[in-house]
Amino acid sequence: MMTVPLEIQILLAGILFLIGLVGLLVRRNIIYMLMSIELMLNSAAMVFIMGGAHWGQADGQVMFIFILTVSAAEVSVGLALILQMYHHYRTLDADSMKKLKDNKANANL
C-alpha cells in the first residue's frame, strides 16, 4: 500500500520539471532541448496521474493519454524540423537560428 503524501509526490514532479527546465536553458544543442521538453511534459503529466490516484478519478489518466498524444505529435514534427535544420544549416546550434530577431528596430536604436 502506497502512503507517500501527495505533497512529496508533487514535489518530485516539480523537481523533474525544473531539471528539464535547466536542461532547456543550458543546452545549446537543439536535440537536447527537445529532450528536456519531453522531460518537462512528462513531469507535468505525472501530476495528473498523482491527482487521479489521490481522488480515485479516471480523468487524471485520461489527461495523461492526451498529453502523450500531443507529445508524440510534437516530437515527430520537431524531429522532422531538426532534420531540415541540420540539412540546411549543417548545425544543431539553437543560438544560430536567429532569423526572428528584430533587426530593423535594433538598427533604429
Added chain:
Amino acid sequence: MNTIFYITAAVAIIASLMAITNKNAIHALLYLILTLLSISVIFYTLGAPFIAALEVIVYAGAIMVLFIFVVMMLNVGLQEEVENRWLTPRKFLIPSLLAAILLILFMIALKDFRFENHPAIDVAPKEVGISLFTTYLIAVELSAILLLAGIVGAYHLGKQKKKVTHRFLVKQARIKK
C-alpha cells in the same frame, strides 16, 4: 511500496540530471529512458498500471527510438568537442539559480495545501477506457486529427526531394549565396 517510490524517485532525479548534463547524445538518451522507466514504476506504485505500460511502450519505446534514429542519422555522437565548448560549468549558474528560486516558490506554494493523507486509490484501465470514450470522446477525436496532422507535417518536413523544400528557405539560401 513507499520504499519503492522513494528509490525510483531518486533514480529518476539522478538519471534526468545525468541526461541533461551528458555530452554524448546516445548516453543522454539512455539516461532519459532510464528516467522514463522509473517514472513508469512510480505510476505503477500510484495504482495506474495501464499508464505505466503506456509510458514504457510509447515514451521509452516509440518516442525515444525516434530520438535515437535522429541522433544516429545526424551523427551527433561525434560532436563531443562542440558540446565541450558549448557546455561549460559557468553556463549552469544562472539557470540553476532560477530553478532554485522556482523550487523555493514551489515549496512555499505547496506548504499551504493540506491534503488528506490516505493511500493512493487504484484506477482500473476499464474506468479509464469508459471515461475516454464517453466523456472525452470529442477530445479523443481531436487528438486523432492532431496525430494525423503530425504525420502529414512530419512527412512534409522530413522529405528531402530537392535540396531546398521551403519557399522561405529558398529565398534565404539565395541571399546567403
Added chain:
Amino acid sequence: MTKFIWLIPVLPLLSFLIIALFNRVIPRKAVAILGVGSVALSALITIIAGIRFLSSPPEGGAFTTIIYNWINAGGFSADIAFRIDALTLVFCFVITFVGALIHLYSVEFMEEDDDFARFFAYMNLFVSSMLILVLSNNLLLLYLGWEGVGLCSYLLIGFWYKDPANDYAARKAFIVTRIGDTFMIVGLFLLFVTFGTLNIDTLLHQAPLKWSSGSPVATIAALLLLGGALGKSAQLPLQTWLPDAMAGPSPVSALIHAATMVTAGVYLIARMNVLFILAPAVQLAIAMIGAATLLIAGFSALTQHDLKRVLAYSTISQIGYMFIALGVGAWSAAIFHFMIHAFFKALLFLGAGSIILLLHEEHDMHKMGGLRKKMPVVFWTFLIGGASLSALPLITAGFYSKDQILWFSLASGIGSKWLWLAGIAGALLTSLYTFRMIFLVFFGEAKTEPKHQPGLLMTIPLIVLAALSLLGGFIELPHNLGPVQLFSKLLNPLFPALNLNENGSPEWLIQLISAVIAIGGIYLAYLIFNKKSISSDIIEKSLLSHFFYQGWGFDRLYNKIFVKPLVWLSQIDKKDFVDKIYSSVARATSYSGALLSRTQSGRLRWYVMVMVGGLILLLTIMLNL
C-alpha cells in the same frame, strides 16, 4: 413637359462623362459634335419648355419635378429636384443658347489645341453645373451647382496649365471665390437651423412669417448670402480674381467669366429676394457695393492695355449695374440687364478671342490697329457689341436694359440720386473705355497682320450674338416709348412689387441725359483716341492711370493685409508647436518600442529565460510574498 426638364442639365453632363472617359478613343470630330450637340439639344429643350411655359403657365408660376431623394437624414431632407419658373427660364435660355453658340465657336477656336477633348469636357461640365445651379429647387443642390461652376472655372482658367502664371490665376480665382462660398455655406446653415429646410419655395414663404423686417437674424442671413454672391460675381471687395481669370481661353472668358457664372450672384439675390427685402440695410449695401464696383472697375477698364482685361473690368462694372438694380428692388431690370449683357459681352469676348487668336496671341491693344479693313466681320460685330455695351440710344439692346436700371435707381423708393449719379458716371466711363478699345484696335494704322480670316464656325456665333445685342432690347421698352414690356410681364409675378418715388424727375429727362452721356462718351473717345485732338496721356501714362491700371491697388492691399501675415504666421508655425507634443509621444513610443525589441534577440533560450523570469514574478505576486 415637366418630364423632360431633367434632360436639360443631364445632357451636357452625359456628354462630359463620355468625353472624359473615352477621350483617347473618340476622334476630335465626335468630341466636337458631342460637346456642341449636347448643349444645343439642351437649348432646344429649354426653348420648348419656355414655349410650353408661356402658352400654358403653370399654377403658382413654376413647374417642379423631383428626380430623386438625395439626402434624408435626421429631419433634413434634400431632393434632386428641378424647378422651372420665369427667372430660371431666362437663365436657362441664356446659359444653353449662348453656351451652345460659344461651344460652336470653340470648335474652331480650339482647333489646334492638343487638349481639345479636355476643353469640351470641362465646358460641358460647366454648363451642366450652371444649369443645376439655376434649376435646383433647394439651396443645397444650388450649392452643388455653385461649387461645380467654381471648380470648372478653376479648371478652365488653368486650362493651359503649363504656364505657371495661369495656374496662379486659377488658384487665385478659386481661393477668392472660396471666401464668398464660405460665407454662403454658413448662411445656408443659418437658414437650415432657423427653418429646418433648404427648399427655396418654403424658405421664401416662411421667412416673412418668422422674421420681421430688419431683424438682426434676417440681416445676418442676407449678409452671408450676399457674401457668396459677391465672391462669385466679382464685386467689391472680392473682385480681384476676375481680371486674372482672363488667363483661360477666350471662349471660357466669354461663357464663364462674362455671360453666365459671374452672374450666379445676381441669380442668387434675385432668387432669394424675399430675404433681402427683409433686410433693408443689406439691400442698400448691395446697391452701394454695385455703385462703388462699377466706378472702380470702370476706371480700371479705361487704363488697361490687354484687350481681354478691359472686357474683364467691364464685366465687373456691368455686374455692378445689376447689383444696383437688385439693391433698389428693380429685380426684373437686373435680370434683363443680365440677359442683354450676356449677349453683348459674350459677343465682345468672342470677337476679342478671334482678334487675339488671329494676331498670333497678341493681347496688347497698342500693338493692334487698323483691323477695320482686315477683319470686317469681326469689326462690325465688335462694333455692335461695343455700342450695346456703351448703351447707344434707341438702336442697341444695351440702351434699353441700362436705361431701365438708371431710371429705377433714381425712381425707386429705395433709390437715390447718388446711385443714379454713380450709374451715369459709370455710363460715361463705359462708353469711353469701350470706344477707346474699338479705336485702338480697329482704327489707326495696322501694326500686326492677321493670319487669316475667321472661319464660318467663328463668324456664325458672332453674327447671331450681334443680332441679339441689337434686337434683344425690343422685348422690353421703356414705358414712354412703347407698350412692349414682355420681359417684365414675364418676371414681375415672381418678385415683390416696386414702390416708385412719385415726385421724381420725369422719365424722358433721365433717358435723355443717359443718351447724351453715352454719345458724349463715344465722342470723347473719338477725340482722344482717333482724332488725337486731346492728349491721351492722362489715361495712358499718368501716375493715376497706373494706379487704376493695377486695379486700384487691391491686389497689393490684400497681399499686405492677408497673404503676407498668413505666410508669416505659417512660416513661424512651420515646425508646428502643437504637432511637437504629439510627435514627441510618437517618438517616445517608437523609442521604447525599439528598446523593447532589443529583447527580441531571436535566441530561443533567451526567450525561455525571460519566461522563467516572468513565472517567478507571477508566482511571487500570487503568493503574496
